[in-house]
Amino acid sequence: MANSFLRRKDLDRIQADAELGTEGRLKRSLGAIDLISLGIGAIIGTGIFAVIGTAAAGGSSHAGAGPGVMLSFIITAVACGFCALCYAEFAALVPISGSAYTYSYATLGEVVAWIIGWDLIIEYAVGNVAVAIAWAAYFHQLVDGLGLHIPAWLSVDYRSAHQASEAVAAAGGQVDLNIALPFEAWQHHPSIFGIPLIFNFLAIVIVAAVTWILVIGIKESARANNIMVALKIVILLFFIGVGAFYVKPENWTPFMPNGLAGVWSGASLIFFAFIGFDAISTAAEECRNPGRDMPIGIIGSLLVCTIIYVATAAVLTGMEPWNQLGVADPLAAVFARLGLNWAAGIVSFGAVISMTAVLLVFQLGQPRIFFSMSRDGLLPKHFTKVHPKFRTPHVTTIWTGVAVAAISAVANINEIVELTNIGTLFAFVLVNAGIIILRRTDPDRPRVFKTPFVPWVPLLGIAMCIYLMMGLPTVTWIRFGIWLLVGLVIYFSYGFWKSKLRTRAADGGIAR
Numbered sequence: 076m077a078n079s080f081l082r083r084k085d086l087d088r089i090q091a092d093a094e095l096g097t098e099g100r101l102k103r104s105l106g107a108i109d110l111i112s113l114g115i116g117a118i119i120g121t122g123i124f125a126v127i128g129t130a131a132a133g134g135s136s137h138a139g140a141g142p143g144v145m146l147s148f149i150i151t152a153v154a155c156g157f158c159a160l161c162y163a164e165f166a167a168l169v170p171i172s173g174s175a176y177t178y179s180y181a182t183l184g185e186v187v188a189w190i191i192g193w194d195l196i197i198e199y200a201v202g203n204v205a206v207a208i209a210w211a212a213y214f215h216q217l218v219d220g221l222g223l224h225i226p227a228w229l230s231v232d233y234r235s236a237h238q239a240s241e242a243v244a245a246a247g248g249q250v251d252l253n254i255a256l257p258f259e260a261w262q263h264h265p266s267i268f269g270i271p272l273i274f275n276f277l278a279i280v281i282v283a284a285v286t287w288i289l290v291i292g293i294k295e296s297a298r299a300n301n302i303m304v305a306l307k308i309v310i311l312l313f314f315i316g317v318g319a320f321y322v323k324p325e326n327w328t329p330f331m332p333n334g335l336a337g338v339w340s341g342a343s344l345i346f347f348a349f350i351g352f353d354a355i356s357t358a359a360e361e362c363r364n365p366g367r368d369m370p371i372g373i374i375g376s377l378l379v380c381t382i383i384y385v386a387t388a389a390v391l392t393g394m395e396p397w398n399q400l401g402v403a404d405p406l407a408a409v410f411a412r413l414g415l416n417w418a419a420g421i422v423s424f425g426a427v428i429s430m431t432a433v434l435l436v437f438q439l440g441q442p443r444i445f446f447s448m449s450r451d452g453l454l455p456k457h458f459t460k461v462h463p464k465f466r467t468p469h470v471t472t473i474w475t476g477v478a479v480a481a482i483s484a485v486a487n488i489n490e491i492v493e494l495t496n497i498g499t500l501f502a503f504v505l506v507n508a509g510i511i512i513l514r515r516t517d518p519d520r521p522r523v524f525k526t527p528f529v530p531w532v533p534l535l536g537i538a539m540c541i542y543l544m545m546g547l548p549t550v551t552w553i554r555f556g557i558w559l560l561v562g563l564v565i566y567f568s569y570g571f572w573k574s575k576l577r578t579r580a581a582d583g584g585i586a587r
Contacts, residue, residue: 120430
């Protein structure tokens with residue numbers, strides 16, 4: 076039994092299985108520019124428009140980085156840079172849609188591959204829950220500013236509304252601006268049999284719309300993403316350009332009000348702002364020239380986003396004292412407090428566009444991982460179906476959309492962000508380790524792109540990812556452990572017995 080789930084899948088076998096038959100083959104239509112755009116679309120979103128404020132100001136469970144959040148961005152970018160080089164080598168070497176799942180199958184064995192595939196659900200599907208919730212909040216603010224009122228009970232979750240009601244009661248009935256929307260939901264909502272009817276309908280709508288676009292086709296999805304990426308870059312440059320006129324250098328002092336501990340905690344949170352460059356690797360099977368274009372897409376998108384992030388952080392922390400930035404929409408809020416409501420509206424519009432692009436790319440990634448796991452027999456065969464007209468994995472795309480929409484309707488964003496971070500960092504650790512292993516087990520395989528300074532670059536990537544993971548709350552580690560245990564139960568109940576690699580070995584086929 077141990078030999079079965081530790082057995083690795085040879086890279087040649089991975090390539091061969093992907094090419095078998097035309098029914099399960101995806102359409103290759105993406106180029107380098109499309110991939111860079113997909114990366115920027117996935118990276119720039121909730122992190123820079125929402126999490127940056129929490130990272131700078133701090134919260135009940137972590138110290139704020141203050142203006143040092145600029146260093147937090149750089150630390151996280153360096154950690155992601157090491158990981159990006161390893162992802163680039165794998166994506167060029169194994170241009171298959173499974174991303175870290177496929178890479179782990181080739182290097183660390185089937186059970187680890189299953190664990191990482193299960194773990195990636197946290198990054199893509201669960202991460203998209205957080206994005207959908209944040210999208211709904213920003214969209215509600217945007218249309219409210221235009222004079223169109225959407226009932227609050229249709230755009231927040233029950234838990235946040237209940238917490239807001241308790242907070243208002245504790246404050247003697249005083250409604251704080253940051254909890255006004257959920258408080259309104261609790262005060263004015265319909266009920267069914269005495270049960271408050273509060274759910275995030277707006278999140279459901281946007282997830283359904285993105286799912287429909289993704290079913291239609293990869294090129295159409297990429298084209299929609301390109302338009303949104305151009306808009307979000309223009310709006311962030313607008314924030315930097317206009318905000319620079321309101322920067323007060325004294326707001327940058329002290330630079331690290333809580334020392335390195337605050338910067339470290341900020342980096343652990345701000346990591347959410349960088350999740351996405353690895354999502355490009357899930358589109359490798361739909362790339363025209365993966366050996367050349369995948370490294371360009373992964374590294375190029377990370378570099379562009381890092382420059383924009385640091386500039387945005389510098390302007391934001393210069394416009395207002397760092398301890399006043401802990402709001403859900405810090406970029407729009409600083410303009411609103413200056414009386415520049417027109418600028419705040421433009422930024423809110425940019426946030427909606429940005430998060431839509433993130434939803435699109437992450438919803439693109441998760442179905443392709445399920446698709447690859449199903450192709451290996453670890454999930455039901457039904458998940459390998461490709462639409463006869465659009466050549467997209469429509470079954471997994473629709474199932475993912477349904478799950479994300481359902482959870483988004485009631486989930487709490489703060490807990491989702493922390494769980495997403497630890498799941499993604501764990502995946503990065505295994506990808507870095509996989510490069511070291513594959514260089515020893517298959518050193519002569521031709522590599523179009525090679526990670527430099529192996530094993531030092533992967534080892535530094537592993538060390539920095541673990542460093543960031545240690546900055547997350549204990550409860551997040553507990554939830555992550557429970558998630559992995561549930562995944563192992565499913566694997567040993569189904570995947571282990573249905574694995575094509577195991578079946579092939581039992582029939583006398585070549586397993587490695």
